[in-house]
Amino acid sequence: MKPTLAKSLNGMLTLMTLLSGCGAPNRGEPFRSAMANARRSYHNGQFGEAADHFQRAATSAQVPRDTVFARYEAALARARSGDVAHAALELRAIASEKPTSAYAAQAAFKAAELARLNDETSGLHELEGVVVRFPSSGVAGVALGHLLRHDDTLGEAVALARLDALRPQVRGSELEERVAYERARRLDALNDAPAARTAYLAVASQWPYPFGAFNDDALFRAAGLEETLGRPVEAVSLLERLLAQREVSSFLGSYERPRYLQAILRIAQIYERTLHDRWRAKAALQRLSSQFTTSTSRDDALWQEAKLWFEEAEATTACARLATLAHDFPDSRYVPCLADRCPAVLRPPHSKAPTKCRAYLSRDVVSSEP
Numbered sequence: 001m002k003p004t005l006a007k008s009l010n011g012m013l014t015l016m017t018l019l020s021g022c023g024a025p026n027r028g029e030p031f032r033s034a035m036a037n038a039r040r041s042y043h044n045g046q047f048g049e050a051a052d053h054f055q056r057a058a059t060s061a062q063v064p065r066d067t068v069f070a071r072y073e074a075a076l077a078r079a080r081s082g083d084v085a086h087a088a089l090e091l092r093a094i095a096s097e098k099p100t101s102a103y104a105a106q107a108a109f110k111a112a113e114l115a116r117l118n119d120e121t122s123g124l125h126e127l128e129g130v131v132v133r134f135p136s137s138g139v140a141g142v143a144l145g146h147l148l149r150h151d152d153t154l155g156e157a158v159a160l161a162r163l164d165a166l167r168p169q170v171r172g173s174e175l176e177e178r179v180a181y182e183r184a185r186r187l188d189a190l191n192d193a194p195a196a197r198t199a200y201l202a203v204a205s206q207w208p209y210p211f212g213a214f215n216d217d218a219l220f221r222a223a224g225l226e227e228t229l230g231r232p233v234e235a236v237s238l239l240e241r242l243l244a245q246r247e248v249s250s251f252l253g254s255y256e257r258p259r260y261l262q263a264i265l266r267i268a269q270i271y272e273r274t275l276h277d278r279w280r281a282k283a284a285l286q287r288l289s290s291q292f293t294t295s296t297s298r299d300d301a302l303w304q305e306a307k308l309w310f311e312e313a314e315a316t317t318a319c320a321r322l323a324t325l326a327h328d329f330p331d332s333r334y335v336p337c338l339a340d341r342c343p344a345v346l347r348p349p350h351s352k353a354p355t356k357c358r359a360y361l362s363r364d365v366v367s368s369e370p
Contacts, residue, residue, distance in 0.1 A: 030060035031070075038073065047081035068094060068101040075107070079114060088114045095133075105130065105137035112143065124150060131166060135173035144175065148182060160186040177207045181214040188221065197225040209245040216242055216259040223266070232274045239263040261295055264288045268304070278308050289324075299329040306341070319345060337361050 038053035054074035061067040072094055079087035088111050094101065095108035108130045116123025130143040144166075151159035163183040170176050184199035200222035209215045219242040226235035242263045268284035271277045285305040289298045302325040309318035319342035326338055330348035337357035338345045347353075 026062065027066060028060060028062050031057050031062065031066060034060060035070070038070075038077070042077055042080075047077045048083070051075075051077035051081060051083075065102065068103050072103045072107055076110065079110075084114050084117065105134035105139050108134065109139040109143055120150075128162075128166075131175065132169045135170040135175040140175050141178060144178065144182075156186040156189040160190070177203065177212060177214060180206070181218060184218065184221070188225070193225045193228050197222050197229070200225070216245070216257050220259045220263060220266075223263075227270070227274070232270050236267055236270055239267050243267075261288070261292055261297060264292070265297065265301075268301075272308065278312065282308050299325050299332040299334055302328075303334050310341070315342075318342070333358070334361060 034053050034057035038050045038057060041047075041050035041053055051074045054070050054077055058067050058070035058074060061070055071090060075087045075090040075094070078090070091107040091111035091114070095104045095111060097104070108126070112123050112126035112130055114123075115126050124147060127143040127147055130137075131140050131147070134140050147162060148159050151162055160183060163179055163186065167176070167179050167183065170179055180199070180203050184196055184203060187196035187199055190196075200218040203218040204212065204215050204222065207213070207215055212218075219238050223235040223238040223242075226232070226238060242259060246257075246260050264284055264287060268281045268288070271284060272281035282305050285301045285308075288295065288301040289305070292298065302321050306318040306321040306325075309315070309321065322334075322338050322342050323345045325332060325334060326345055326348050329335070330350070331352040333353060335347060335351055335353035336355055339347065340357060
């Protein structure tokens with residue numbers, strides 16, 4: 001064997017030896033046996049027995065994480081057996097230990113849920129503790145949701161007060177954006193439009209696209225408040241800011257968010273109904289039909305655009321838009337109405353659309369006939 005080949009093989013053997021020691025830890029037979037017995041008892045509905053087996057697994061565990069996990073499972077089984085007090089005590093102990101384990105937040109949340117069974121006030125207090133102590137955990141958002149649902153039954157002002165108190169305590173965490181957005185929603189519900197608009201815009205600015213989970217919702221709702229405040233131009237500006245974030249995928253999939261389509265439709269409505277600018281309204285509808293090529297609202301946009309052309313006595317252009325509608329959407333609900341508007345636009349072959357035009361649709365568009 002050549003020296004170079006022999007050296008390569010020795011290197012590979014050494015690497016394989018090292019990798020073989022990087023697999024799953026040796027948890028030991030006592031731990032594995034206790035866990036198997038615990039799961040068997042649990043699935044058989046013998047929760048107290050399962051808790052005892054989980055506790056034995058915790059005692060025999062050779063990996064610290066396994067110890068905490070088995071204790072956590074033992075507490076949950078204990079709760080199912082009816083021994084809620086013992087279970088809650090153990091869950092609180094897991095949540096309070098230092099260093100903080102991977103199960104601390106879950107344990108605190110479960111303890112809060114158990115507390116609510118007997119004492120709503122105590123349980124809510126513990127849920128708030130979950131939010132404050134573990135703001136970056138997955139259960140923190142769930143705990144916050146429980147708190148807000150309770151507070152909203154007492155009035156948005158109660159929820160707003162809680163959010164104002166929580167904001168500084170979760171600052172810098174993953175939960176801060178949610179708290180700020182929920183605060184804006186409560187101001188909105190209290191009909192404090194200026195304050196709500198400012199709060200929404202603060203959310204959009206502090207957590208910009210694409211990292212902000214509530215960025216598009218905040219911009220869309222702020223635009224709605226601008227309309228409420230009699231500022232339609234500012235509303236359009238915010239909606240255009242939202243649309244400017246839209247990306248187009250050149251591969252499989254899409255970057256579309258629900259608010260994008262809603263935003264372009266709202267822009268068209270503002271221009272048509274509030275600003276009475278048909279040219280810009282038509283331009284917005286054309287953007288929808290040309291850019292949102294996968295949208296199921298494209299036929300609505302084409303129909304509405306044709307309506308605007310008819311109102312300007314531009315029947316030729318209007319009928320061209322309806323011809324596009326018939327070609328691209330042969331099964332659209334508007335198809336039965338095309339002949340009444342534009343006799344030259346024929347019903348597409350094999351169309352599955354209804355055969356009769358609905359009255360509410362025929363009133364939407366002015367006929368092309370003189």
